[in-house]
Amino acid sequence: MSAEALLPLLKSTFGFDAFRGRQGDVVDRVMAGMHTLAVMPTGAGKSLTYQLPAVAFSGCVVVISPLIALMHDQLRGARAAGIRAASLTSVDADFADTRQAYRDGELDLLYIAPERATGEGFRALLAARPPALFAIDEAHCVSEWGHDFRPDYRLLRPLLDAFPAVPRLALTATADRHTREDILVQLGIPADGLVLAGFDRPNIRYRVTPRISPARQLADFIAANPGPGIVYCPTRDGTERMAARLAGATGRSVAAYHAGLDPERRARVQHDFVASEDGIVTATVAFGMGIDKPDVRFVAHAGLPKSIESYYQETGRAGRDGDPAEALMLWGAEDFARARMRLSELPEARIAGERARLNALAALVETVECRRALLLRHFGEDPPERCGNCDTCLDPPARLDVSVLAQKLLSAVYRTGQSFGAGHVEAVLTGKRDERVAARGHDKLSVFGIVEGEEARLIKPLVRTLVAREALDTTEHGGLMLGRAARPLLKGEAPVLMAEPPVKRTRRERGGGAAANPVGDPLFDALRATRRDLSAEAGVPPYVVFHDAVLRAMASERPATRAELAAIPGVGAKKLEAWGDAFLAVIRQY
Incomplete structure (x- = not known):
């Protein structure tokens, strides 16, 4: 029976008059008993391709x-x-009844997890009544090249091969060329069984910007985007802190979700979000794959995602209903630094692949070209040069050649000993002869004072750019050191281009009130009290610990990690080591 012959059933069961996109092609193959890998974007109706059959x-x-x-x-x-x-899962109370219903032929669909599907008990159940079709959802999990590899998926092949007459349909929204080829091999699907529906989600507007003051940036973004949304945070603690900040700043209902919560709490958060029309969840990536909610209006990342594949899948949870949606990513140099540190923990065979994933992300966050085009090219497509619905298309940034400034910056990092933070290196380059610079003789270096005027404002954005492309790396304590890609830049063998940094708007221009965190702000006062305690303990004046300007920056930017704190001017490696945790603890309370 062809897909066209199923149109009346499509209408009566699902209410659709016609198939969308490549749905009909997939259903045709399934009904003909052929093995198939369908790569279809989130929201394209993958589940219908096995529910209708x-x-x-x-x-x-x-x-x-x-x-x-x-x-x-x-x-x-x-x-x-x-x-x-x-379904047959660990939380289903009707386990025995479901098995009996399967034996009696009373089920059209049976859902099961891979670890349970590969057990002998389930194979025996199928042997008594072979299925009509195996549908393997989230099929990228079978590939070590995929962004979410799960070993249990590798054990599925013997089950599939035990029923050679049963067609198999693998489905995923996220798989680059290498991953697609691996899925075909791992699941025994012929190369001509690939149905590639494309990856473009034209209704999603992509925005990527440096993380400066994440809670404030996200609050502004949420204010402009009514409706349900997800904010992905890198850590469990981060979800809790961000939920509290956003609830206070936006007046919206915001709940945290992560694997450390008890099951009842997780279930309640998920239930409330799915049922809501304007709820917001701050979550780790544990949240989302299991959410079948079509009206999510925005997805924001408070930090760098794991890979472009992860980013595509996570942002794809917005706008599944086809209506306009937005995706915002905030990123920082420390994100790349942490990710590259973790590379050393991986098996040697995986390091090159993971480094390539990071470099692809670096290209995405740095580009001055169309972000959607870069994203789609990553998945092997040939898109138009401009999409008209991403930040670089809607507000094209100027392209700056900062090759010479990059050489100056890298030289300063090297000549100061590759152990100082960005603030100290900036002070040396711009000729600020403060106590720390003078005490170390860095005012005598050839790089002292060689950056001035308009170039000076580009130093911090350039640090982000150079960390992203592996020309700079960070030490354990937040200092800068040369990275593996520094040499060709120092020698002038490769140009360094970057987007013109956005002009920082004042609170008045953003529609806010007074300047951020003035004296009298509760957090600022708490930081000052901590500074007094620490200075008394150390037997030094308070300003030796940190100047007021540093505390104001802490109160404004609210760093959550040592790496973020180290990015604030005036926070050197030693002070970070001695007092950083004390100030971070205070910030977490507000």
Whole structure:
């Protein structure tokens, strides 16, 4: 039976008059009994390509899916469409009844996790009544080249091969060329079984900007985007802190979600979000894959995602209903520094691949060209040069050649001993003869005072750029040192181009009130009290610990990690080591 012949069933079951995109091509192959890998963007209707056949087949479709939440969301949707569906998971109380319903031929769809699907008990169940189709959802998990590899997926092949007459349909929204080829091999699907529907999500507007004051940046972004949204944070603690800040700043309902919460709390947060029309969740990446919510209006990243594949999948959770949605990424040099430190913890065979992923992310955050075009080219497409719906298309930045400034900056890092933070290096380059510079004789260096005028404002953005492209790296205590890509830049063998940094607006220009964090602000006062205690303990005047300007910057930018604190001018490696944790502890309380 062809896909065209199923149009009446499509209408009666799902209410659609026609297939969307490549849905019909996939259904054609499934109904013909052919093995297929369908790569379709989030929101393109992947689940319909096995749910419709499940209604048409006389047997049951077995769906292998990695997350209980995802299975149960899809289960509810299938049952609402009149499909006889069930799941076999660790939280299902009707386990025995479901197995019996399968044996009796009373199910159209059966959802199961890969670790349970590969057990002998489940294979015996299928042997008694072979399924009509195997559907492997989130199929990128089978590939070590994928961004979310799961070893349990590698164990599926023997199960599939035990039923050679049963067609298999692998589905994913996120797989580059190398990953697609690996999925085909790992799941025994022929090369001509690939159906590639494309990766473009034209309704999503992409924005990427340096992380300066994340809570304030996110609050402004949320204010401009009513409706449900997800804010991804790098750490569990970060989700809690960000939820509190955004709730206070926006007046919206904001809940934190991470794996450290008890199951009941996680379930409640997820339930409330799915049911809400304007709820916001601050979450680690543990949240989202299991959420089948079409009306998410925005996805924001408070830090660098793991890879372009992860970024594409996570931002794809916005606008699944096809209506306009926004994706914002805030990034910092310390994100790249931490990610590259973690490379040393990986098996040797994976380091090159993960480094390539980081470099691809660096290209995305640095580009002055169309971000969507760069994103789509990463997945092997040939898009137009401009999309008209990303930040670099809507507000094209000027392209600056900062090759000479990069040489000056790298030279200053090298000549000061590759152990000082960006603030100290900036002081040397701009000729600020403060106590620390003079005490170390850095005012005698050839790089002292060689940057002035307009060039000086580019130093901090350039540090971000050079860290992103591996020309700079950071020490354990936040100091700068030369990276593996520094040599050709120092020798003038490769140009350094960067986007013109955005002009920093005042609070009045943003529609706010008084200047941020003046004396009298509770957090600023708490930081001063801590400074008094530390200075008394050390037997030095308070200003020796940190100047007021440094405390104001802490209160304004609210750094959450040592690396973020080290980026504030006036916070050197030694002070960071001696007092950084004390100030971070205060900031976390506000």
